[in-house]
Amino acid sequence: MTRPLIGVTTSRRGGWRSYLMHSLALARVGARAVRLVPGEPLPKAPLQGLVIGGGDDIGAEIYGGKVLPDVRIDPERDKMELGLLKAALPAKLPILGICRGSQMINVALGGTLHTDIHEVYVQAPKMRTVLPRKRVTIERDSRLDRILRCNPCLVNALHHQSVDRLGEGLRIAARDESGIVQAIENDRMPFLLGVQWHPELLVWKRPHQRLFAALALAAREAEAPLPTAALAL
Helix, strand or coil: CCCCEEEEECCCCCHHHHHHHHHHHHHHCCCEEEEECCCCCCCCCCECEEEECCCCECCHHHCCCCCCCCCCECHHHHHHHHHHHHHHCCCCCCEEEECHHHHHHHHHCCCCEECCHHHHCCCCCCCCEEEEEEEEEECCCCHHHHHHCCCCEEEEECCCCEECCCCCCCEEEEEECCCCEEEEECCCCCCEEEECCCHHHCCCCHHHHHHHHHHHHHHHCCCCCECCCCCCC
């Protein structure tokens, strides 16, 4: 069995913690991880999959959103991830977006975000926890439902942005009890899925670890790897 090479995007500051958890999750399902950081050279080896990871907010100017004060953004990371997705999406590279990464997939495909969910979903509880305490309902005919095999599912919550208008080709795969979008996907692609929670932190929950197994399987079956040498990010 081959061990596909999967790029994992992180922030430069503090991103090693996120990368460590993703690397462990991917190793458990027989894949190799390589960290992708803005401002550093991309790996020479072609990538067979991508994880667009969590982290700082996406710059509101990218999707025409409301710029909020005192919100940490990372313009260099925004640029890197948009560049990777610009190359990876037409190549049908398997992609898993996590939290910010799910939002970035939506933005890369022309969608928009709610810059602050609590300005829109005013009744939604202000939940911020690494523990699986938020209940989400999965669309029954979705790829996500076939992977997780739990419905409803309990997830963690570390975000204050969410998908607003869907990007081209995407569909909603899950919502929480307040109606906030919790997952998006394109089931016409080999593997394109974004979840608003952090499955890499739920290492003891098999449904969430199956997300990484599904990505690794799709990466092994990918039509062609993505050569990074030609990418100018």
